[in-house]
Amino acid sequence: MSRWEELTGGTSGEGYAARFAALAESGQDPHGEARFCATLVPAGARVLDAGCGTGRVMIRLAELGYDCVGVDLDASMLAVARRQAPELPWFQADLARLDPAELGVTAGFDLVVAAGNIFPLLASGTEATVVSRLAATLRPGGLLVAGFGLDEAHLPVPPSITLAEYDAYCAAAGLTLVDRFATWDAHPYDDGGYAVSVHRG
Template structure:
């Protein structure tokens, strides 16, 4: 039985890595701060902690975390994105896998990551119906006390696809996977969540 196609693949065809990287390079050249996600993560766990970048894309967040001293692993289903990441940081571990079918044992033994980060609208871009399974698989990589951070849009203004997951749904998936809600923010600068169209959620195993 074929796995359902993710909304990301429906949107991009899995060939947008170079264009995606060029767009962010242009933003960086314009002076825009590109490291908010990494800075947010670094405030949660100390340097040296193990971090799983779920839906790592071209590696922008993970490469910065590695530069800051974190032990990182990246997972993404899009080979065009991973090709960019591997070229930028060939010494880091990049795994091609669909998060809905991802085997936590491929990157960890009995759950030893201190942090899982899913930035960049990962959950709204999953294949429909796979969200609970992805949360469960990612939660299984965490050590007891480990954190999962997910930032995603909730309305059309913050998404390239129609909204597909609400915060109550996401919190319920986390609870079912044994995660406890910790906090929620509106931006990667840790501004308090204000019921807006983008949220960053922190849960603990």
């Protein structure tokens, strides 16, 4: 069982969506991840939203002209995503067992984005496998972007993965670090408790 399932019981989709809706209504911009992704690849690029949740990032990227596919294990989150954007392709799958063929992918993705603390919320011991599976969905030269917390202040669960470990998993999967930031607004990384990492295949 993933740490996410232990935390939520797989029933948090509506509450999760409501929290971000409230942020948007208060005037905050809920689209930092999508805006960041749009600086990395041009409109029309193929994007995999790995751990897409309720679809907040992917729906915005689709609105910006990206060719998107979303994958998540949590049925309650996907139910919200499908209701909000029924025209987009949403798949229920475990990232540790992800098969690109099941997504209808032949040429590979230009960008894979894993936002929302995906890696710290995986099932313990599957982190390297998930990196490998996501790397396998990339076209040559494609990018993997992951943002996640590194300490208790930035996570709903105890910290479980360090940047050194994540970089090692990426290297083992044939990925090279090209940039790292402290936020999705591209502030320089300062050894703080949250990092957005960009690796190239």
